[in-house]
Amino acid sequence: MRAAVIHGERDVRLEDVPTPTLYTGSGSDGLDAVVRVVAACVCGSDLWPYRGVTPTNEPRRIGHEFVGVVEEVGENVRTIRPGDFVIAPFYDCDMTCVNCRNGVSTSCLHGGWWGSEDRIGGFADGGQGEYVRVPHADGSLVATPEYPRAELIPSLLTLSDVMGTGHHAAVSAGVTEGSTVVVVGDGAVGLCAVLASARLGASRIVAMSRHETRQALAREFGATDIVAERGDAGVAAVKELFDGIGADCVLEAVGTKESMDQAIRSARPGGMVGYVGVPNGGPELPVRPLFQSNIGVNGGVAPVRNYVEDLLQDVWSGAIEPGRVFDLEVPLTDIAEAYAAMDERRAIKTLVRP
Amino acid sequence: MRAAVIHGERDVRLEDVPTPTLYTGSGSDGLDAVVRVVAACVCGSDLWPYRGVTPTNEPRRIGHEFVGVVEEVGENVRTIRPGDFVIAPFYDCDMTCVNCRNGVSTSCLHGGWWGSEDRIGGFADGGQGEYVRVPHADGSLVATPEYPRAELIPSLLTLSDVMGTGHHAAVSAGVTEGSTVVVVGDGAVGLCAVLASARLGASRIVAMSRHETRQALAREFGATDIVAERGDAGVAAVKELFDGIGADCVLEAVGTKESMDQAIRSARPGGMVGYVGVPNGGPELPVRPLFQSNIGVNGGVAPVRNYVEDLLQDVWSGAIEPGRVFDLEVPLTDIAEAYAAMDERRAIKTLVRP
Numbered sequence: 001m002r003a004a005v006i007h008g009e010r011d012v013r014l015e016d017v018p019t020p021t022l023y024t025g026s027g028s029d030g031l032d033a034v035v036r037v038v039a040a041c042v043c044g045s046d047l048w049p050y051r052g053v054t055p056t057n058e059p060r061r062i063g064h065e066f067v068g069v070v071e072e073v074g075e076n077v078r079t080i081r082p083g084d085f086v087i088a089p090f091y092d093c094d095m096t097c098v099n100c101r102n103g104v105s106t107s108c109l110h111g112g113w114w115g116s117e118d119r120i121g122g123f124a125d126g127g128q129g130e131y132v133r134v135p136h137a138d139g140s141l142v143a144t145p146e147y148p149r150a151e152l153i154p155s156l157l158t159l160s161d162v163m164g165t166g167h168h169a170a171v172s173a174g175v176t177e178g179s180t181v182v183v184v185g186d187g188a189v190g191l192c193a194v195l196a197s198a199r200l201g202a203s204r205i206v207a208m209s210r211h212e213t214r215q216a217l218a219r220e221f222g223a224t225d226i227v228a229e230r231g232d233a234g235v236a237a238v239k240e241l242f243d244g245i246g247a248d249c250v251l252e253a254v255g256t257k258e259s260m261d262q263a264i265r266s267a268r269p270g271g272m273v274g275y276v277g278v279p280n281g282g283p284e285l286p287v288r289p290l291f292q293s294n295i296g297v298n299g300g301v302a303p304v305r306n307y308v309e310d311l312l313q314d315v316w317s318g319a320i321e322p323g324r325v326f327d328l329e330v331p332l333t334d335i336a337e338a339y340a341a342m343d344e345r346r347a348i349k350t351l352v353r354p
Numbered sequence: 355m356r357a358a359v360i361h362g363e364r365d366v367r368l369e370d371v372p373t374p375t376l377y378t379g380s381g382s383d384g385l386d387a388v389v390r391v392v393a394a395c396v397c398g399s400d401l402w403p404y405r406g407v408t409p410t411n412e413p414r415r416i417g418h419e420f421v422g423v424v425e426e427v428g429e430n431v432r433t434i435r436p437g438d439f440v441i442a443p444f445y446d447c448d449m450t451c452v453n454c455r456n457g458v459s460t461s462c463l464h465g466g467w468w469g470s471e472d473r474i475g476g477f478a479d480g481g482q483g484e485y486v487r488v489p490h491a492d493g494s495l496v497a498t499p500e501y502p503r504a505e506l507i508p509s510l511l512t513l514s515d516v517m518g519t520g521h522h523a524a525v526s527a528g529v530t531e532g533s534t535v536v537v538v539g540d541g542a543v544g545l546c547a548v549l550a551s552a553r554l555g556a557s558r559i560v561a562m563s564r565h566e567t568r569q570a571l572a573r574e575f576g577a578t579d580i581v582a583e584r585g586d587a588g589v590a591a592v593k594e595l596f597d598g599i600g601a602d603c604v605l606e607a608v609g610t611k612e613s614m615d616q617a618i619r620s621a622r623p624g625g626m627v628g629y630v631g632v633p634n635g636g637p638e639l640p641v642r643p644l645f646q647s648n649i650g651v652n653g654g655v656a657p658v659r660n661y662v663e664d665l666l667q668d669v670w671s672g673a674i675e676p677g678r679v680f681d682l683e684v685p686l687t688d689i690a691e692a693y694a695a696m697d698e699r700r701a702i703k704t705l706v707r708p
Contacts, residue, residue: 099623268453299650
């Protein structure tokens with residue numbers, strides 16, 4: 001089959017790789033499945049190796065968001081069946097271990113990451129390709145009620161990562177009916193965080209964005225206010241909107257020291273920052289201002305699998321359309337363009353069709 | 355009157371100072387009261403200037419925890435009356451501003467700290483003395499239903515700080531019915547955090563303590579397990595108690611880099627650290643391990659005034675006896691011994707009677 005392979009900075013190629021099969025080697029558990037990918041996409045975090053921010057020491061498979069159709073299942077798979085249309089989270093997990101049961105499937109005791117070997121020695125393919133072998137199929141995958149209409153597929157694909165991640169930011173910050181919210185970051189995750197906050201009943205949602213098209217989508221997703229300023233001016237603009245003190249909940253969806261600083265300073269005393277931007281370079285959190293104003297920090301790598309069933313209902317009914325974050329679609333053969341368009345900020349998020 | 359004055363490292367003296375009166379100078383608001391102190395105490399945080407960890411550049415009044423009887427009130431005081439027995443939090447606050455209404459009275463827009471000028475130019479005395487002028491008396495003070503029996507006074511005094519602060523750690527970490535809890539720190543606040551967790555329904559409470567008398571009191575306050583180890587061995591012991599993954603809620607009541615590290619490493623994926631130990635030297639929080647395991651950090655300088663009414667009910671009924679953290683009592687004339695006993699760890703907490 002053909003799948004994306006990253007070789008180095010700004011060098012992602014479509015290559016012939018082995019077509020996955022169920023794992024039958026030593027230690028096989030009969031719990032895996034093979035999925036034919038219907039739609040995949042490029043993640044903001046894929047841009048880090050693409051831009052050389054994190055080094056690529058040897059060519060490796062890339063991609064971690066996909067939806068598709070189950071081709072084959074292992075002998076011990078109980079709920080997922082061939083022919084099912086399925087959503088995969090950006091990692092695999094069994095949904096039975098204590099961490100999965102606690103709602104934190106990204107810390108699954110037996111889980112792993114796409115594009116690498118799983119714990120029994122089989123290979124779990126990256127999502128940017130024609131097929132993927134999926135460990136723990138009953139845990140990792142969620143089947144839709146039936147084969148979806150074409151227009152639903154982009155929104156279903158966001159449940160792999162960005163919509164679940166935006167939702168996690170909102171849940172981590174404690175967004176609920178009547179909350180005031182600020183979202184720092186206008187990428188696909190930030191925009192989904194706006195949508196998630198509106199869905200959870202926030203009374204006022206400020207999107208911090210300098211890009212007109214993203215501002216417009218933020219408004220359609222439920223933002224009530226836009227703040228284009230950053231730094232001190234951004235903090236002042238936010239405080240002015242909220243009694244001079246800041247917002248109840250601030251959702252951080254970037255991952256830089258600057259964006260986290262912006263987030264902390266935008267929260268009111270007693271407020272909570274929900275953060276899902278992968279910390280870029282590991283900025284430390286400044287404990288003094290957090291302590292003095294009782295501002296909490298909560299979040300992390302989003303356990304999106306735990307949210308799929310809940311969010312799926314609203315996607316299926318059309319109540320939310322997170323798939324609108326996709327503003328470019330390319331065939332898998334143009335995978336290089338899928339990356340370049342996001343790298344150059346010509347696209348918010350690129351959908352890829354094998 | 356006589357009140358405690360700190361002059362420098364290990365030099366706290368009882369001195370003659372002006373007896374406070376209602377403030378009638380420029381900008382006076384008629385909202386203050388004068389309270390005769392019935393009982394005061396020494397706080398762990400008072401030991402910082404006492405030990406020279408924070409410098410004392412010139413002699414200044416010290417103390418911030420007291421209960422007493424109202425002598426006199428300003429013309430605009432509405433609810434507090436002369437003769438009331440009152441509990442004062444470790445700061446003053448109006449309880450009407452947006453931050454007080456949000457439950458964060460330590461961020462009161464018009465509040466201040468004992469032992470310094472208030473915002474209108476009057477002096478708010480420290481608690482370790484015979485009398486205190488209290489700004490915003492209706493906000494700052496809570497009157498008890500009647501004059502308390504003598505044996506209730508130590509427990510009422512803990513509502514000034516340590517019991518409310520331990521409770522804030524528990525609330526910030528989300529302790530609720532059935533939670534598993536680890537408490538890092540066996541000082542008066544840590545012990546009160548154990549008691550607060552038991553009161554909130556925690557199913558299992560681990561006290562990390564190496565001191566036999568404190569271990570014993572922790573058990574009487576509701577600790578189900580004691581872990582005497584620290585560092586890697588302490589983390590391993592805690593994880594072994596909780597499915598190998600750690601506790602739901604970890605309460606940090608020390609404030610050093612080592613104790614915060616211990617706390618973060620004792621939390622399970624998706625767990626929450628509630629911290630109330632004043633950050634000593636401002637250790638930064640390590641964002642990577644927090645992010646990877648979705649461990650949140652919440653808390654800060656405890657808004658104890660917001661908790662007084664709730665906790666007072668249980669103190670008044672005898673349901674909780676946080677006053678048991680006082681294991682030494684001295685007259686105000688022995689204020690130097692009150693500090694020395696805590697500095698040398700001969701006492702958990704010293705109660706002082708004017």
